Amino acid sequence: MKRSIPALVSVVAVAGVLVLLPFIISDYNTFLVGEVGIYFIAVLGLNILTGYTGQISIGHGAFMAIGGYTLAILSRDHQMNLVYGTLIAFALCFAAGLAFGLLALRLSGAYLALATFALAISVTQLPLQYSTYLGGSLGVQASSKTDHLFGWSLFGVHIPRWSLPGPAVLTNKWIFGVAWSFAAVLLVLAWLILRGRVGRAFRAVRDSEIAAVASGVERGLYKTLAFGISAAYCGAAGAIFVMANNGFAQPDEFNVALSLTLLIGAAVAGLGSLWGVLVGAAFVGLLPNISTSIPHLGGHQDVIYGAAVIVVMLVAPSGFAGLLARLRLLRRA
Amino acid sequence: MSINRKRLGALLCVVVAAIAVASTAGAASQSTPGVTAHNVKIGGTFPLSGPASLYATIAGAEQAYYGWVNAHGGVNGRTITDIVKDDQYNPAKTVPAVKHLVETDKVFAIVGSLGTAPGLATWNYLNNKKVPQVLLASGDAYWGTCTATGSAFRAKPYCSKPKPWTMGWQPDYPGEAKIYAKYILANKPHAKIGILYQNDAYGQNYLDAFTKALGSHKSQIVDKESYNYTDSSSVVGAHVGALAAHGADTVVFFSTPAASIAALATIPHVPSWHPLTVLNNVSANRIFLLSAEQNGAAPNGVISSSYIKSNTVTPNDSAMKLAHDIIYATGNGTLKHEFDIGDSNLIYGLASAWTFVDALKHAGSNPTRTSLMHALRTLNESSSNKNPFVYPGMTVKTSSSRTFPMEQLILEKWSGSAHDWKSFGGVKTSGS
Numbered sequence: 001m002k003r004s005i006p007a008l009v010s011v012v013a014v015a016g017v018l019v020l021l022p023f024i025i026s027d028y029n030t031f032l033v034g035e036v037g038i039y040f041i042a043v044l045g046l047n048i049l050t051g052y053t054g055q056i057s058i059g060h061g062a063f064m065a066i067g068g069y070t071l072a073i074l075s076r077d078h079q080m081n082l083v084y085g086t087l088i089a090f091a092l093c094f095a096a097g098l099a100f101g102l103l104a105l106r107l108s109g110a111y112l113a114l115a116t117f118a119l120a121i122s123v124t125q126l127p128l129q130y131s132t133y134l135g136g137s138l139g140v141q142a143s144s145k146t147d148h149l150f151g152w153s154l155f156g157v158h159i160p161r162w163s164l165p166g167p168a169v170l171t172n173k174w175i176f177g178v179a180w181s182f183a184a185v186l187l188v189l190a191w192l193i194l195r196g197r198v199g200r201a202f203r204a205v206r207d208s209e210i211a212a213v214a215s216g217v218e219r220g221l222y223k224t225l226a227f228g229i230s231a232a233y234c235g236a237a238g239a240i241f242v243m244a245n246n247g248f249a250q251p252d253e254f255n256v257a258l259s260l261t262l263l264i265g266a267a268v269a270g271l272g273s274l275w276g277v278l279v280g281a282a283f284v285g286l287l288p289n290i291s292t293s294i295p296h297l298g299g300h301q302d303v304i305y306g307a308a309v310i311v312v313m314l315v316a317p318s319g320f321a322g323l324l325a326r327l328r329l330l331r332r333a
Numbered sequence: 334m335s336i337n338r339k340r341l342g343a344l345l346c347v348v349v350a351a352i353a354v355a356s357t358a359g360a361a362s363q364s365t366p367g368v369t370a371h372n373v374k375i376g377g378t379f380p381l382s383g384p385a386s387l388y389a390t391i392a393g394a395e396q397a398y399y400g401w402v403n404a405h406g407g408v409n410g411r412t413i414t415d416i417v418k419d420d421q422y423n424p425a426k427t428v429p430a431v432k433h434l435v436e437t438d439k440v441f442a443i444v445g446s447l448g449t450a451p452g453l454a455t456w457n458y459l460n461n462k463k464v465p466q467v468l469l470a471s472g473d474a475y476w477g478t479c480t481a482t483g484s485a486f487r488a489k490p491y492c493s494k495p496k497p498w499t500m501g502w503q504p505d506y507p508g509e510a511k512i513y514a515k516y517i518l519a520n521k522p523h524a525k526i527g528i529l530y531q532n533d534a535y536g537q538n539y540l541d542a543f544t545k546a547l548g549s550h551k552s553q554i555v556d557k558e559s560y561n562y563t564d565s566s567s568v569v570g571a572h573v574g575a576l577a578a579h580g581a582d583t584v585v586f587f588s589t590p591a592a593s594i595a596a597l598a599t600i601p602h603v604p605s606w607h608p609l610t611v612l613n614n615v616s617a618n619r620i621f622l623l624s625a626e627q628n629g630a631a632p633n634g635v636i637s638s639s640y641i642k643s644n645t646v647t648p649n650d651s652a653m654k655l656a657h658d659i660i661y662a663t664g665n666g667t668l669k670h671e672f673d674i675g676d677s678n679l680i681y682g683l684a685s686a687w688t689f690v691d692a693l694k695h696a697g698s699n700p701t702r703t704s705l706m707h708a709l710r711t712l713n714e715s716s717s718n719k720n721p722f723v724y725p726g727m728t729v730k731t732s733s734s735r736t737f738p739m740e741q742l743i744l745e746k747w748s749g750s751a752h753d754w755k756s757f758g759g760v761k762t763s764g765s
Contacts (some may be wrong), residue, residue, distance in 0.1 A: 137450060
């Protein structure tokens with residue numbers, strides 16, 4: 001119990017910094033930190049799957065695609081408010097994750113990883129196959145008429161409108177606000193899920209399936225549930241990701257590299273640490289943008305990114321979480 | 334644990350202070366962003382890495398041209414700085430890159446960015462900010478139909494309002510398809526036509542215009558085969574085989590380079606099949622045809638079209654000698670090699686950059702974003718102000734009702750013995 005007080009203090013401190021951040025840093029950097037928020041949600045989701053139930057996915061970009069397209073299509077065809085669209089993306093991806101999780105029950109380890117990889121590749125083919133409804137390679141543009149539910153003031157603060165009257169776009173502060181608001185809510189939700197019975201069952205399945213089943217844990221139920229939860233998180237992240245792309249959903253945005261980016265984020269984060277997820281999200285969200293800003297690098301910024309990943313894996317093979325644990329051990333010694 | 338908390342507090346203070354310093358650093362304000370007394374700063378996004386990176390040479394040629402202009406005194410006493418950012422042809426990377434160019438680099442305009450989807454992902458943003466998004470390297474019809482103002486604007490599902498800050502440069506795909514249809518009807522009136530097209534809006538854009546231009550002769554289409562962008566060459570080859578099986582004696586490829594090479598290489602494998610082959614301009618870069626020949630294709634007699642000069646076909650043309658000097662002045666080995674083997678992307682980049690410099694000259698001694706757009710909407714690169722890199726007899730020209738700067742094409746035929754294109758039949762109008 002004693003340990004949870006400083007933890008609470010640091011969470012509040014980070015939340016405070018995040019609330020103040022858009023008023024301190026430049027508008028462009030606000031956008032980048034907003035993108036970190038998007039990766040935070042997705043990596044958190046992946047961490048629930050990999051860190052808590054030991055199932056490996058290299059295809060969670062597919063759920064981001066489903067979430068992102070859900071948002072764009074609901075907005076395009078039904079002028080749906082973007083926040084509601086994100087909630088529906090969350091729910092839909094929960095269902096999609098449960099369905100895939102059922103199939104995944106028969107697979108484990110490398111076989112599961114390959115199946116999720118196939119999922120990542122095949123989902124982005126759907127818009128090309130059904131291009132009349134899903135926009136093909138030209139993508140789906142969210143409607144610019146979705147302002148009618150958010151054109152109001154709250155305590156004197158004007159909530160930015162999606163569009164009025166010209167072809168306006170989502171502002172950087174709006175992206176930041178939506179991303180980190182969802183991140184905060186989903187973080188609390190994750191904490192509530194993982195702290196109790198469900199979290200214990202998840203960890204039991206991860207550590208030994210046989211022992212878990214022998215103790216009366218419904219192995220299939222919990223493995224599938226973890227898949228559903230992680231997919232739902234990635235779905236919400238995908239919806240906000242599309243908002244950050246000026247409301248434009250397109251297959252190339254959700255390529256295999258995105259799934260690998262999430263995996264790198266989870267690897268840098270390490271397992272089971274909240275701080276790790278924050279560091280992992282910042283790593284994958286900021287590093288590519290910083291490396292493109294290095295002049296005279298031409299098309300080699302992926303090399304910088306790759307080298308950074310290698311260095312991190314050498315220094316902290318079990319991610320930031322593992323690094324923290326090692327430092328704690330050192331201090332005690 | 335109290336030490337921990339103190340440390341955390343100190344760390345947070347440092348972070349906040351560092352951020353505050355960083356954010357106030359670059360806060361200089363100007364009347365027109367990116368324009369100073371001695372410099373104009375522009376930017377663009379290109380796939381410098383990844384599968385579409387062969388287009389990176391366009392950016393290289395544009396930077397080479399601006400370097401050459403700078404070495405010769407600049408434009409109205411200003412040098413041009415062109416910041417090129419890599420988006421890997423991924424709209425999710427284009428958005429941060431363009432935001433960085435506009436909000437942090439504070440460029441005057443986004444010039445020459447490559448690709449349809451990257452353009453679509455950023456045109457709402459740029460029009461909202463009133464930042465010129467001009468000379469887009471994409472031939473989709475949007476860059477003409479949506480960007481017109483006044484009565485010339487036609488609302489489409491993807492553009493309910495005009496995008497006055499956006500403009501393309503090259504001829505549009507539907508206009509090009511129309512020219513092929515006319516050619517086939519005139520030269521092979523009883524052709525049995527087979528079409529291979531990419532299964533997306535790009536291929537559909539071509540296919541619809543081609544079918545419409547055939548008019549009552551559209552019944553001569555014996556087969557339409559669609560492939561997906563990510564299909565392997567063997568899948569594309571199977572589709573070409575299907576065209577042969579349907580009895581086509583004329584084939585039209587509305588495809589992208591990799592699939593086009595595979596399609597051309599398949600034809601000789603079908604016994605005693607020698608169809609008249611039409612290849613779209615996107616796939617007709619000389620380097621792709623050379624690659625197809627290496628892969629077993631016999632493209633002698635293939636028909637395509639062009640709108641720029643070729644330094645391998647007319648190396649003694651004064652503009653091509655100039656192009657040689659500009660590219661070689663960069664000292665960039667890759668660009669020099671691409672120039673020597675006739676990569677048409679280089680001449681494309683030079684021609685497009687020439688138009689930007691032309692517009693900048695006409696945007697006044699103190700250019701603003703508005704005056705640049707006005708100059709781009711009243712382009713007239715004729716007589717003494719001729720773009721030297723476009724095909725002889727073609728004019729880069731815009732007006733309030735004509736928003737496509739290029740609306741002319743010339744047909745060309747591949748010579749298997751010269752390993753190069755040979756134009757024929759005079760300049761044709763592609764505009765609708």
